[in-house]
Amino acid sequence: MKNISINAIGAVTPWGDFKSLIDAFKMEKSIETGNVDTSSLEEYFPKKQTRRMCHLTSMGLLAACKCLNDKTFTNTPLSPSAGILFATGYGPAGNTFKYLDSIMDYGWEMPSPLSFSTSVQNIPAANIAITLGLKCPVQTLCQLETSVFSALKMAELWLKSGIADDVLLISADEITEPLSICSKIISNSYSHHSRKETVISEGAFCLRLSLNNSEKSYGRITSFRNNPVKAPGGFHSGAYNEMFHGMKNNSNIYGNIPIALGFDILIGTSLLDKATEKIECISSDHFKNTWSITLEK
Amino acid sequence: MNDNYATVIGVGVLTSLGHGVENTIKNMKNGIVNSGSSKRFKGVPFDDYAVFEAEFPSNPEFASLSRTTQMLFFCFFEAMNSARLKIDDLKNISVGILIGTTEGTALDIIDTYSIIKGYGTSFRKEDIDTLKKYLDSNPAIALSAYLRNKGVSVPFVHNITNACSSGTDAIGLGSIALKETECDLVIAGGADSFSANTFAGFISLLNSDKKPCRPFDKTRGGLSLGEGAGIVIMKKQSKSVTTDNEYGKILGYGTCGDAYHLTAPSPDGAGLRVAIDKALKSAGKGYEDVAFINAHGTGTEANDLTELRVINDKFPDTVPFLSTKGYTGHTLGAAGTVEAIISMANLKDGLLPKCAGFSEPVDGFRHSEPTKEITKINGNTALSFSLAFGGNNSVLVLGL
Numbered sequence: 001m002k003n004i005s006i007n008a009i010g011a012v013t014p015w016g017d018f019k020s021l022i023d024a025f026k027m028e029k030s031i032e033t034g035n036v037d038t039s040s041l042e043e044y045f046p047k048k049q050t051r052r053m054c055h056l057t058s059m060g061l062l063a064a065c066k067c068l069n070d071k072t073f074t075n076t077p078l079s080p081s082a083g084i085l086f087a088t089g090y091g092p093a094g095n096t097f098k099y100l101d102s103i104m105d106y107g108w109e110m111p112s113p114l115s116f117s118t119s120v121q122n123i124p125a126a127n128i129a130i131t132l133g134l135k136c137p138v139q140t141l142c143q144l145e146t147s148v149f150s151a152l153k154m155a156e157l158w159l160k161s162g163i164a165d166d167v168l169l170i171s172a173d174e175i176t177e178p179l180s181i182c183s184k185i186i187s188n189s190y191s192h193h194s195r196k197e198t199v200i201s202e203g204a205f206c207l208r209l210s211l212n213n214s215e216k217s218y219g220r221i222t223s224f225r226n227n228p229v230k231a232p233g234g235f236h237s238g239a240y241n242e243m244f245h246g247m248k249n250n251s252n253i254y255g256n257i258p259i260a261l262g263f264d265i266l267i268g269t270s271l272l273d274k275a276t277e278k279i280e281c282i283s284s285d286h287f288k289n290t291w292s293i294t295l296e297k
Numbered sequence: 298m299n300d301n302y303a304t305v306i307g308v309g310v311l312t313s314l315g316h317g318v319e320n321t322i323k324n325m326k327n328g329i330v331n332s333g334s335s336k337r338f339k340g341v342p343f344d345d346y347a348v349f350e351a352e353f354p355s356n357p358e359f360a361s362l363s364r365t366t367q368m369l370f371f372c373f374f375e376a377m378n379s380a381r382l383k384i385d386d387l388k389n390i391s392v393g394i395l396i397g398t399t400e401g402t403a404l405d406i407i408d409t410y411s412i413i414k415g416y417g418t419s420f421r422k423e424d425i426d427t428l429k430k431y432l433d434s435n436p437a438i439a440l441s442a443y444l445r446n447k448g449v450s451v452p453f454v455h456n457i458t459n460a461c462s463s464g465t466d467a468i469g470l471g472s473i474a475l476k477e478t479e480c481d482l483v484i485a486g487g488a489d490s491f492s493a494n495t496f497a498g499f500i501s502l503l504n505s506d507k508k509p510c511r512p513f514d515k516t517r518g519g520l521s522l523g524e525g526a527g528i529v530i531m532k533k534q535s536k537s538v539t540t541d542n543e544y545g546k547i548l549g550y551g552t553c554g555d556a557y558h559l560t561a562p563s564p565d566g567a568g569l570r571v572a573i574d575k576a577l578k579s580a581g582k583g584y585e586d587v588a589f590i591n592a593h594g595t596g597t598e599a600n601d602l603t604e605l606r607v608i609n610d611k612f613p614d615t616v617p618f619l620s621t622k623g624y625t626g627h628t629l630g631a632a633g634t635v636e637a638i639i640s641m642a643n644l645k646d647g648l649l650p651k652c653a654g655f656s657e658p659v660d661g662f663r664h665s666e667p668t669k670e671i672t673k674i675n676g677n678t679a680l681s682f683s684l685a686f687g688g689n690n691s692v693l694v695l696g697l
Contacts, residue, residue: 084554091458096404099498104411108497109342116498117560117686121402121458126687129556135568138554138689139466142402143435143456153453157470160477163552178406178413182428226452286432287442 003220003296004156008073008208010066011266012036012059013254014201017066021253021263022270030252034175034201038062045131053131054095057124059204060086060172061131067168067206068132072216083137083164086125087151087171089258091142094176095119128170137163145283147171148261149291153224159211171259172204183256201255205262218269222278223294247282265295272297302580302696303472303483305544307380307530309372310638312625313349313523316375318544322642325624325650326671332509332521332626338493342500347509348491349523349626363434364490365401368526368631372486373440376528380542387449390481394444395455395471396437397463397487398630402456405492406431436488452480458630461593462552462683462691463487465633468529469550469576469693475533487631488526495629496522502560504597510627511654512594512620513601513667520595523626527634545641548678548694549580555688561599566607568690569682573611576680580694587616588676589649591640593684594620594667595627596654600684605662614664617672623653633683637693640679644697647674 011018014031024031038058041050044065050058068078099115106112117123122140129138137158141150151169158164180200213220254263261283268279272295282292310316313331314324332347351368359370377383409427433439437456444451455470457463464487471485499505499522506518531547553575555568562569577583590612592604608618621639628635643649652667659665677697684690 090404091402093404097410099494100407100410103407103494103497104414108340108493111497111501113498113501113503116494116501119403119498120399120460120686122460122685122687122689123559126554126556126559126689129554130559130688133556134554135556135571136554137552138459138687139552140458141455142458143438143454144432146438146454150453150455154455154470157474157477161473163473178410179404181413182409182425185425224452226450285438286435287438287445289442289445 003213003222004159004209004211005213005220006207006218006269007210007214008067008070009218009266009269010063010070010206012038012063013203018266021266025250025253025267025270031199031201031255034199034255036202049131053127054092054118056092056094056172056174057127059174059202060124060170061128063172063204063206064128064132064168064170067208073208079166081164082134082166082168083158084125084129084134085151085154085167085169086140087147087169087259088140088142089144089147089173090179091121092119092124093179094174097176097178124172145258145285146291148259149283149293152221152293155209159209165210167209169207169209170204171262173202173257173259175200175202198251198256201257203254203257205266219272219295219297221293222296225292227290265293268295303475303531303533303547305529305531305547305641306542307376307382308544308638309375309379309528310635311351311353311368311372312525312628312635313351314624316353318638318642321639322646325621328653330509330624330653338496343496345507346500346505347507347521349521351524361430361433362439363401363430365398365488366434366436366439368490369396369436369440369488372526372528373484376530380530384447384449387444387482391450391452391479392444393453393471393474393478393480393483394437394441394451395457395467395483395485396440397457397459397467397633398436398489399458399460399463400489400492400495400629401434401436402458404431405494407494452478459689460685460687461629461632462685462689463630463633464527464635465637465681465683465691465693466552468547468634468637469552469691471531472547472550475531481532483531484528485531486526486528487634489524489629489631491522491524506596509654510596510622512596512622512652513605513659513665514655515657515659517596517601519597521626523628525625525628525631525635527631527638529634529638545644546696548696549576549582550693551575551579552689552691555690557688560686562603562684562688564603566603568688569603569607569684570611572690572692573680576692576694582678582694584612586676586678587612587680588674589679590616590618591636591679591681592618592620593682594622596622604682605659605665609662609664617649617668619649619652619667623655633681633691637681637695640681640695644674644677644679644695648672649674
């Protein structure tokens with residue numbers, strides 16, 4: 001396969017940005033709260049422009065802005081043939097629950113049209129495209145723990161076929177109280193004991209991808225594999241790094257989030273050096289199939 | 298024609314017209330429109346609006362899954378039968394899966410949600426059955442899990458949620474995946490049941506017609522929701538999957554977002570124009586090659602006028618166009634697949650049905666009349682448009 005180059009990265013995590021995430025990883029910290037602050041979006045847009053944006057979209061947009069301003073690639077404008085892929089485990093869950101609230105509060109006759117329209121899964125991606133002014137292919141993939149793997153495979157397809165030559169892969173998931181409650185019950189009730197204590201979290205990241213291997217790139221995705229290993233016992237919706245010393249679960253860094261594979265890739269890029277030439281990032285789905293990508297310098 | 302096309306070797310389709318492509322086409326030619334007030338959702342405001350509900354036999358093996366995913370499996374097995382394939386035939390090849398949906402991934406869990414609001418953290422394990430069903434029912438993942446359990450190699454699974462263009466995107470990208478990846482076969486399609494939440498949501502947007510929808514008609518009153526599913530099984534021309542079935546070809550695909558408005562298309566159809574250009578270019582075809590257009594044609598003012606502007610600007614008046622939503626309703630994430638299957642069957646048949654619901658043309662356009670009667674097709678290339686929430690536009694080039 002042609003390698004996919006990760007040219008720029010932006011992230012919004014409970015720790016802060018991409019650098020803060022890596023710092024937390026290197027200092028072997030564990031998150032205590034999974035919430036993300038998006039107030040720094042004001043550095044990129046007037047508050048008025050984003051005031052109606054939902055939290056999920058704000059996280060995705062902020063990650064995209066950080067990626068587009070990543071110092072490694074700042075002077076490289078987006079290609080006229082750019083495209084946006086949006087990967088999410090649950091989609092705009094917050095707006096969906098607001099819509100359900102409006103049904104419960106006002107009945108079937110008077111639900112909120114705004115909450116309904118913004119609960120549609122592709123609206124966050126469309127909103128980001130509108131805000132960034134990008135008339136381009138825009139696609140959303142919503143499939144729980146396999147969303148990031150799917151979006152990376154789709155990015156490969158877009159790049160190889162010429163649908164886009166410069167892909168912004170944006171991924172986000174948000175904390176909602178209903179899903180948090182359900183997640184705890186699932187963790188406690190369905191034998192996923194090792195994840196019982198994992199903090200439910202939220203966040204977003206953006207990878208700028210192309211087929212061109214730049215010396216400045218963070219790394220390359222060199223292979224995709226299905227079921228390279230059996231899902232470890234108790235492992236459900238996180239991701240693992242398969243490093244030289246075996247598997248390492250990083251969910252104490254980024255928490256319990258369906259797009260965990262993406263955060264493992266972010267952490268993986270920081271580990272690539274002469275001594276660590278290859279990292280395997282593995283995610284497990286709801287049916288215990290594993291999905292793996294290989295990261296190389 | 299370029300040599301990168303994908304050959305469709307099996308199809309499954311389910312709408313309010315019934316199931317099976319031959320049955321669907323026969324019913325359209327006979328002018329059958331199975332629409333009325335919902336049998337599943339009663340009371341105010343639902344009783345006032347026409348919908349197009351599908352009926353299909355329940356399969357106990359999938360009864361615990363969502364209605365959307367049950368419809369998907371129904372069409373999957375129909376497509377396998379039409380391709381004369383058995384699951385065992387898939388075991389020594391690699392099969393890619395791309396499924397478009399909206400409802401299939403919507404957190405449509407109002408039962409669970411209302412319990413959460415009532416009980417908070419004293420929630421019980423058995424109260425999360427709705428959510429568990431949601432987790433088990435992600436359409437593409439559920440289909441891939443089923444095939445994996447049968448020993449089929451599935452190298453990629455895409456659950457595409459691009460609103461109403463999802464089914465078109467699934468087929469278009471699936472056809473490209475056959476060229477660009479090692480997979481031997483692609484199963485692509487779309488599925489969407491319609492729910493009370495979606496029904497109420499569209500009514501709240503004030504863009505739903507109380508009568509069955511009337512695409513491109515001067516008196517149109519908005520869209521009518523439908524439900525359904527469609528599956529196409531595709532192989533690359535050079536691949537060695539042995540079957541002599543051929544329902545049509547996916548010749549090209551193009552997609553482009555408007556970056557204009559969250560719920561309305563750009564009035565000048567900017568993104569649609571780009572998507573058409575890209576689709577035709579990828580197929581190695583020109584505007585002069587187009588024998589007919591299956592427009593998105595929802596029956597909303599914003600959609601229909603945008604499409605009429607683009608059709609008038611880009612195509613000769615001799616190119617017939619229609620919307621088939623007057624027969625099926627708007628099946629959302631399934632619509633693109635359902636309409637691609639219908640369009641390929643129309644090409645094969647050489648005849649287009651009349652555009653159900655249309656009677657009086659919109660003012661201000663040179664070419665504003667969709668098909669008013671069964672119309673002969675001159676040519677073997679068709680376009681199918683899908684316009685979606687978020688301003689997404691996707692186009693398929695279909696051939697024989």
